[in-house]
Amino acid sequence: MPQTAASLNASLASILDAGSVLTDPSALAAYAIDEVAPGAVVKPASAEQAAEVVRFALRERLAVIPVGSRGKLNIGNAPARYDIALDLTALNQIAHYDPGDLTLSVDAGCTLQTIADTLSPQKQFLPLSLAFGGQCTVAGTIAAGVDSPLRQFYGTARDFLVGAEFIDGTGTRVKSGGRVVKNVTGYDLHKLLIGSLGTLGIITRLNFRTFPVIDGGDSQSATFCAAFADAAAAIAFRQKIAASVFTPDAVEIVSPELGRIFAAKNPSAGGPSSVALGNWFSPEHWHVVVQCHGTPEVRSRYEAALRESAVDAGAKTNAAWPAQSEGYQSSEFGSEARTMGAFVNAAPRILRAASPGATIFKIAQLPAKLPALFNALSTVADEAQIPHALFARGLGITYFALLPLEPSRDAAIAQLAPASAKIFAACAAQSATAQMQFAPAQLKRRMNILGPERPDFAAMRRLKSAFDPHNIFAPGRLL
Amino acid sequence: MRWPAYSEGRSRRRYVNRELIRELQSLLGAPAVLSLPEELLMYEYDGSIEKSPPDAVVFPSTTQQVSQIVKLVNKYDVPIVGRGAGTGLSGGAIPRAGGVMLVFARMNRVLSVDYENLRATVQPGLVNAELTRAVEHAGLYFAPDPSSQKSCTIGGNVAENSGGPHTLAYGVTTNHVTALELVLPDGEILRIGNAQGNPLGYDLCGLFVGSEGTLALVTEITVRLCRKAEAVKTLLAVFDSIDDASETVVDITARGITPAACEMMDGWTLQVIEDYVHAGFPMDSAAVILFEVEGLREIADTQAAAIAEICMAHHAREVRVARDTQERDLLWKGRKNAFGALGRISPCNYVLDGVIPRSKLPQTLRRIAEIGRASGLQIGNIFHAGDGNLHPLVLYDPRAPGRTEAALAAANQIIQYCVEVGGSLTGEHGVGMEKSELMPLIFSEADFALMRRVHDAFNPHANLNPAKIFPMGKGCGEIRVRHTGGHPAPPIPTNLGHAAPVAPKPNQPVARS
Numbered sequence: 001m002p003q004t005a006a007s008l009n010a011s012l013a014s015i016l017d018a019g020s021v022l023t024d025p026s027a028l029a030a031y032a033i034d035e036v037a038p039g040a041v042v043k044p045a046s047a048e049q050a051a052e053v054v055r056f057a058l059r060e061r062l063a064v065i066p067v068g069s070r071g072k073l074n075i076g077n078a079p080a081r082y083d084i085a086l087d088l089t090a091l092n093q094i095a096h097y098d099p100g101d102l103t104l105s106v107d108a109g110c111t112l113q114t115i116a117d118t119l120s121p122q123k124q125f126l127p128l129s130l131a132f133g134g135q136c137t138v139a140g141t142i143a144a145g146v147d148s149p150l151r152q153f154y155g156t157a158r159d160f161l162v163g164a165e166f167i168d169g170t171g172t173r174v175k176s177g178g179r180v181v182k183n184v185t186g187y188d189l190h191k192l193l194i195g196s197l198g199t200l201g202i203i204t205r206l207n208f209r210t211f212p213v214i215d216g217g218d219s220q221s222a223t224f225c226a227a228f229a230d231a232a233a234a235i236a237f238r239q240k241i242a243a244s245v246f247t248p249d250a251v252e253i254v255s256p257e258l259g260r261i262f263a264a265k266n267p268s269a270g271g272p273s274s275v276a277l278g279n280w281f282s283p284e285h286w287h288v289v290v291q292c293h294g295t296p297e298v299r300s301r302y303e304a305a306l307r308e309s310a311v312d313a314g315a316k317t318n319a320a321w322p323a324q325s326e327g328y329q330s331s332e333f334g335s336e337a338r339t340m341g342a343f344v345n346a347a348p349r350i351l352r353a354a355s356p357g358a359t360i361f362k363i364a365q366l367p368a369k370l371p372a373l374f375n376a377l378s379t380v381a382d383e384a385q386i387p388h389a390l391f392a393r394g395l396g397i398t399y400f401a402l403l404p405l406e407p408s409r410d411a412a413i414a415q416l417a418p419a420s421a422k423i424f425a426a427c428a429a430q431s432a433t434a435q436m437q438f439a440p441a442q443l444k445r446r447m448n449i450l451g452p453e454r455p456d457f458a459a460m461r462r463l464k465s466a467f468d469p470h471n472i473f474a475p476g477r478l479l
Numbered sequence: 480m481r482w483p484a485y486s487e488g489r490s491r492r493r494y495v496n497r498e499l500i501r502e503l504q505s506l507l508g509a510p511a512v513l514s515l516p517e518e519l520l521m522y523e524y525d526g527s528i529e530k531s532p533p534d535a536v537v538f539p540s541t542t543q544q545v546s547q548i549v550k551l552v553n554k555y556d557v558p559i560v561g562r563g564a565g566t567g568l569s570g571g572a573i574p575r576a577g578g579v580m581l582v583f584a585r586m587n588r589v590l591s592v593d594y595e596n597l598r599a600t601v602q603p604g605l606v607n608a609e610l611t612r613a614v615e616h617a618g619l620y621f622a623p624d625p626s627s628q629k630s631c632t633i634g635g636n637v638a639e640n641s642g643g644p645h646t647l648a649y650g651v652t653t654n655h656v657t658a659l660e661l662v663l664p665d666g667e668i669l670r671i672g673n674a675q676g677n678p679l680g681y682d683l684c685g686l687f688v689g690s691e692g693t694l695a696l697v698t699e700i701t702v703r704l705c706r707k708a709e710a711v712k713t714l715l716a717v718f719d720s721i722d723d724a725s726e727t728v729v730d731i732t733a734r735g736i737t738p739a740a741c742e743m744m745d746g747w748t749l750q751v752i753e754d755y756v757h758a759g760f761p762m763d764s765a766a767v768i769l770f771e772v773e774g775l776r777e778i779a780d781t782q783a784a785a786i787a788e789i790c791m792a793h794h795a796r797e798v799r800v801a802r803d804t805q806e807r808d809l810l811w812k813g814r815k816n817a818f819g820a821l822g823r824i825s826p827c828n829y830v831l832d833g834v835i836p837r838s839k840l841p842q843t844l845r846r847i848a849e850i851g852r853a854s855g856l857q858i859g860n861i862f863h864a865g866d867g868n869l870h871p872l873v874l875y876d877p878r879a880p881g882r883t884e885a886a887l888a889a890a891n892q893i894i895q896y897c898v899e900v901g902g903s904l905t906g907e908h909g910v911g912m913e914k915s916e917l918m919p920l921i922f923s924e925a926d927f928a929l930m931r932r933v934h935d936a937f938n939p940h941a942n943l944n945p946a947k948i949f950p951m952g953k954g955c956g957e958i959r960v961r962h963t964g965g966h967p968a969p970p971i972p973t974n975l976g977h978a979a980p981v982a983p984k985p986n987q988p989v990a991r992s
Contacts, residue, residue, distance in 0.1 A: 098901075100733040100838030101867070123735060147677075156677065158685055159654050172925045180834040182651065182866040182906040184640045184689050185914075185921055186948065187930050191653075191685030195678065212735025239595065245709035245775060297777045364675040368595035396596075396675040435679040450680050456671050459937070460681045466932040478680065 008040050008083070011060075015052045016042055020090075031067060031085040034078035034441035038065070038085040045090050047107075047165065047173060047204035054202060055171030057084055057472050065474045066198045068109055068137025072144040076197040077449050078441050080476030086202060088139060094118050095205055096179065103162070103179050105207045108139035124210040127154035139203040145195025149250035149291070149345055152394050157194045160209045164190035166201035169468025173204070181209045192463065198474040200467040214249065214293040221249065221293040224303065226310035227285035231255070232371045234286040237313035238394050239368060241290065246305055251394025252344045254287040255374070258389035258401075261354050285316055289344055347391050348399065352438060355387070355403035357412035359439040361423055363398040365432035373398065376426040384419035399437070413442045424451035448479065495534035495579060499555045503537055503579070506547055511538040511585070522565070522573070522580055526627070527913045528829055529570040533560065533580035540585045542660060542668060542698040549696070550666035552579050553942055559664075560944045561692045563604060563632030566625075567639060568830055569911030571691045575946035581696065583634050589613045590699065597704045598657065598674055603634020603697050610702075619704040622649035625907070626815045637697050640689030642907030644740040644814065647865040648773070649705060651907065653688040660699035661687065664943040674701055686933070691909050692944040694937040708773035711739075712783040713801040713810055716768045716790040717761050721745060721848075721860075724766035725841040727793040728864040732837045736785055740771040741865030742814055748821070748859035748872070755820035758813030759806075764796065768864060769814055817861045818872075825857070825874035829886050833897035834906040837867040846896050847871050854889040856882075868906035869897065895920060910948045918950045 005023070012021045022028065022041035031041050039062075044050040057064045063081035066088055067073060089109040096105035099122040106115060112126070113134030119125050127150045128141055147156050154160070163177030176189035192200055214221045228234040234253050241251060254262070260283035281287055288310075292302040352358045365373050370392060377400045381388035387405060392398040402419060406412040420436065420443065427434040428451070436449040450457070460479055464471070495514070503512045513519060513536040523532035534557075539545045552559050558578035565572050574580065583604035590600045594617055601610060607628040611620040624643035625631050631641070637659070642651040649655075657676030661669045671683040678684065687694055718724040724743060731741070744752070746765045753760040760767060768790070772782040787798045801807040821828050835843050844860065847869075851858035862870040871893050875886035894904055898920045905914055918927070927949060934941075934949070 098836050098838050100729055101836035102732065102735075103836060145679075155650070155654065158678075158682060159650060168929050170928075172928065174926045174929045175922070176926070178834075178903040178921070179901055180836060180867055180903050180906070182642060182646070182834050182863070182868050183903045184651075184907055184909055185904045186910070186918070186926070187933055188640075188653065188685055188689055189929065189933065191682045194682055194685075196681060200681070212737075242597065243706075245706065247774070294775075295777065295781065298775060301775065301777065362679065364673050364677040364679060366593070366596040366598065366675050368593075395677075397677055431674065433673045433675070433677075433679045454680075455669060456680065456683060459669060459671065459683055462936040463681055463683075463686070463933065466936040467929065469932075 005039055008062075011056065012040055012042050012053065012084070015056055016044060016049055020044065031070065031087070033065065033073045033076075033082060034444060036079050036082050039083045041085040041087055043087040043090050047091060047167070050086060050088065050091070050202055050204060051167045051171055051173050053084065053086060054167050054169075054472070058169070058171050058470060061470065062472065063475050064202070064472055065477070066108075066139070066143070066202045068140030069111065069135050071133070071136050072140055072146065074438055075144045075146075076474070076477040078444050078476070079474060088202070088204070089137060091204060099124065101181070102210045103181065103207065104210050105179055105205060106138055107205055108203045109137045112136050112138060112141065119210055120213065123213045123216045125213050126208055126210055127151070127160065128157065138206055142194055142206060143196055143198050143203060145197075147393065147397060149252055149393060151397075152251050153247060153249040154211060158191050160211075161190055161194065161206060162209055163207035164193055164203060165205040166193060166203045168201050169470060169473055174201075177207065179207045192467075197477045199464060199478045200473065202473070218295040219293055220299065221291055222299045222302065223289060223291045224306050225280055225287055225289045226306070226315040227282065227287050228313065228315055229285065231286055231374045233314040234288050235367065235370050237288050237310050237315065240309035240313055241306070241394070242367065244305060244309070246292070246302060248290050248292045248302070248394075250289070250291040252289045253370075253392040253394070254281060254289065254344060254347075255390045256283055256285055257387065258347060258351070258391055259283050259285060259287055261350060261389060344391060348438065351389060351401040351403065355405070357402075357404040357406065357409070357416060357440055359402040359416050359420060359443060360437045361398075361400045361434050362437040363400060363427055363432050363434045365396050365398060365427075365430065367394065367396045369430060369432070370396065370398065373427070373430055373432055376430065377423060380419055380422045380426055384415060384422075386415055386419055409440070409442065413440060413446070416440070416443050417446050420447060427451075450479065494555075495557055495577065496555070499552065499557065499579075500535055502551055503535065503548065506551060507537055507539065507544060511540075512536070522562070522582070525565045525570060525572045526568040527570045527911065528827065529573060529912060531570075531573045531575065532577070533574050534577045536580045536582055538582050538585045542662065545581065545662045545696055545698050546666045546668050548579070548581060549662055549664065553666065556942070558942050558945045559696075561634070561638070561696045563635030563638075564606065564627075564630045566627040566631040567635060567911065568832065568908040569639070569905070569913040571639060571909050571911035571944070571947060572635065575912055583632060586698065587632070592704075593674075594619070596674070597706070598701055599704055600699060600701045601633055603632060603637070603700060605633050607631050607633055607636060614704055615707075618707045620707060621702060622646065622655055622705045623652045626818065633700055633702070634697050637688050637700055638690070638692045639907070639909040642863065642866075642868065644742050644863060645771070646907075647741055647863065648737050648739040653685060655703045656684055656688050656700060657703060658701035659684055659687055659697055661695035662698055663695050664938040664940070668698070669695075672701070676703065689909075691911060691948055693934060693947055694943070696943070708739075708779070710776035710779035711771060711773050711807070712779045713807040714770040714772075714783060714786060715760075715799045715801070715810055716770065716787075717764045717796045717799070718766045718768070719764065719794070719796055721766045721844055722841055723793045723795070724768055725844050725864070727768060727790050727795070728840055729838055730789050730793065731786060732865070734785075734789070736782055738770045738782065738786065738865060739773040740769065741863070742769040743767070743860065743862055743864035744769070744814070744817070745860040747857070748817065748861045751824055751859070752813050752817050752820045755823060756813045756816050758809045760813055769810055814861070821859060821872055821874065826876045826878065827874070827883075827886075829873040829875070829890055830908070831869065831871045831873070831890055831893055832905040832908040833869045833871075833894050833902055835867045835869065835897050835900050835902035837865075839900040839902070840864065840867065843869065843896065843900060847893055850889050850892045850896075854885050856886055856889055858889065863906070866906070867902070891917070912947055915948055915950050918948070
């Protein structure tokens with residue numbers, strides 16, 4: 001049972017090489033999740049070593065949290081227990097790539113950059129590329145359940161993750177799905193790993209279908225932006241696109257408040273070109289950013305059709321209609337947001353930089369119901385006197401941020417807690433589903449990131465017990 | 480009501496008793512309960528080669544009734560199997576050994592259509608094609624289109640995670656389901672997912688879709704609707720060699736062209752289809768590929784031209800383009816009625832559903848041909864080439880001695896080869912009881928252990944669709960896994976109720992008239 005740090009490290013070092021076990025307190029601090037540091041960090045060299053660590057943790061009833069590049073660990077509840085950080089970045093090989101089949105199998109710790117570098121010579125890509133940058137590990141990206149603007153066209157990981165290998169809570173290496181693009185052999189357990197935040201299993205390998213690049217040969221992407229007086233007009237534009245024969249890669253809706261933050265040329269968005277991008281947004285308007293790809297012929301049809309729909313929906317001015325030949329890059333990363341699409345995609349980072357107490361909800365709602373949702377959300381924030389901003393993906397995923405100005409952390413939490421409860425209630429009242437995606441640890445200790453008990457939580461708990469009977473994986477992080 | 484006599488010599492004891500039948504009748508009304516042997520005959524088979532009758536069939540009209548039936552039947556400790564239209568190809572909708580069959584024929588309505596958000600909520604008994612028919616006036620359709628779409632139900636599609644020719648570009652059933660209402664094996668009614676479709680928390684819909692009726696009965700389904708493309712082009716490429724045709728598919732895939740559909744048929748199969756459908760297929764080719772490309776007209780034109788060029792580069796004899804909807808429909812009629820056509824010429828055919836990496840298509844088709852020659856059996860090929868989902872059809876006459884065994888042995892060799900080249904057992908038909916004994920080719924005992932815990936998390940007493948998916952580890956009258964060459968699969972100890980339904984129940988009176 002609970003061991004001293006020294007005995008824990010000695011035990012772990014007997015499983016792995018001593019060099020794979022970190023004991024230095026400053027090293028442990030770098031693995032802290034919501035201000036909780038682990039008792040030890042282990043960096044296994046193989047999936048089998050990782051399984052040995054899990055079996056050790058199981059014997060000792062220690063809590064294990066898998067980590068990758070550690071960029072998204074603040075998604076999830078604060079851990080109830082956190083004994084071992086299982087760092088999977090040493091599992092970083094491309095296990096199998098069949099360009100002719102458009103299938104890819106990669107180790108958990110492979111970065112999105114490594115994947116992009118592997119796929120791009122074959123003119124292929126994985127539509128996760130944009131999630132949070134190239135240094136993210138693929139398993140962390142999947143377990144965090146993050147999406148990208150390209151989901152409009154390519155769907156989310158559940159649409160292109162075709163199989164997985166992972167370690168379950170009994171310390172056993174198991175698999176689900178396969179390496180082929182179509183497969184109904186056995187339960188689709190790998191889908192459950194998406195957004196599971198490390199609570200169901202330790203992912204060691206993931207299999208994907210890949211896609212031909214957007215920008216290649218004649219085909220290039222283009223981004224358009226239109227400005228509207230209110231949310232209803234912006235959504236009306238979105239609805240016109242949805243009712244047309246056009247199938248853009250991305251449709252992103254930016255609230256005036258977020259436009260104001262963008263226009264403030266927030267340095268966290270990156271280097272000089274982001275300043276120019278920020279200028280596209282005005283604090284008075286709702287903006288809709290649309291990306292398409294295709295031959296020059298196709299792109300010009302998009303431009304004409306989008307312009308017409310935007311004007312029909314009441315777009316404020318044609319001047320707010322920049323078009324550029326670069327959109328969301330499919331296979332490139334960089335710290336600087338060089339394109340409009342990447343700029344909008346950096347919004348969570350920009351929002352969190354804008355307020356230390358930034359609390360961002362991810363909300364699933366049908367697109368035509370977004371005006372009512374936006375209205376309800378801003379009413380809650382306004383009543384609580386908390387500044388707010390939002391952006392929404394065209395298919396109905398809204399990121400709503402509360403941006404408290406309170407300099408005192410306690411005062412900010414006192415303001416955020418009741419407002420957050422009201423946001424969950426407002427979403428439930430409109431049959432929308434919400435998750436607190438980013439929030440200060442103190443706030444998450446007061447409420448679950450999925451909000452009050454939902455009817456489906458019991459089924460989720462049953463699954464958690466099936467995967468992890470002794471609750472050793474990331475306890476408390478999801479439910 | 481007369482309870483059917485317990486037939487002499489029947490190896491299995493039934494344990495649906497008169498009391499249960501009476502209770503079901505009072506719950507649902509007598510017309511909604513069948514229990515006479517002649518009434519049950521229609522329900523003893525599905526589209527697979529298995530046969531196994533239920534002891535009673537019930538027709539609920541509401542979710543509440545489904546829940547009540549489940550609770551009532553549980554009281555008698557009798558297994559339940561759900562069924563849509565019974566077109567499944569893996570024995571998923573017939574019982575392993577008796578029990579109550581719950582047929583969703585009366586729950587067949589479109590409950591609502593949300594045109595603004597492109598969603599429809601339907602009952603499980605709705606026939607797949609009926610949904611498209613209900614929304615096509617608005618230019619919409621439901622994308623998963625199994626060949627049986629004129630009779631199969633959406634509930635069945637959800638259970639099996641069905642595919643179809645057009646799922647190549649648009650995804651299979653699971654990619655189109657956003658929310659479900661379920662009745663769990665204890666009778667609890669549960670809603671999972673949300674209309675928008677992005678799960679927050681575990682992706683429960685992702686698990687339940689394709690769980691083959693072993694975790695819950697689905698009583699309501701919310702699906703995405705798709706908008707019809709501006710332009711559709713249908714091409715038929717005719718080849719003098721199967722190798723050329725399969726190399727064409729490899730090349731098209733590798734170049735990143737994703738047609739809406741890419742269906743291949745070999746020359747022998749084509750002749751059979753043409754005799755039946757008169758779609759204008761060539762009678763003397765080695766293979767044809769039916770392509771469909773969709774999108775903006777510029778995209779459809781470009782893709783059609785690129786595909787035609789690739790076909791010609793691989794020595795296609797000709798590439799025909801359907802000139803109008805009528806021609807297009809005729810080509811598809813040929814494809815979708817293929818199985819019916821084959822039924823005319825052979826007493827039995829066994830349809831496989833293996834999946835392979837698309838880059839392995841040419842060698843796999845050559846191997847299938849070899850297996851056919853060695854076994855002396857005709858094996859037709861008509862399949863979803865674009866996603867590597869093969870449907871070899873092994874034709875045989877079950878009355879001829881040894882032919883059934885030969886067909887099953889050939890089928891096993893083909894499936895083993897699919898697995899060897901990195902593929903899988905089933906792409907869209909499901910495991911059911913037809914392929915359960917093949918599962919050890921893919922999964923280890925450790926994999927089964929976790930799947931079993933997931934099964935038991937929802938269906939701990941295995942009262943719902945018992946003895947499916949998981950290998951039973953021993954024969955059930957028809958052992959079809961013959962591990963040629965390899966080691967035999969280890970027996971899989973199981974608590975999935977495999978033993979329970981077939982074992983006599985001392986406390987259950989055996990019903991007799």
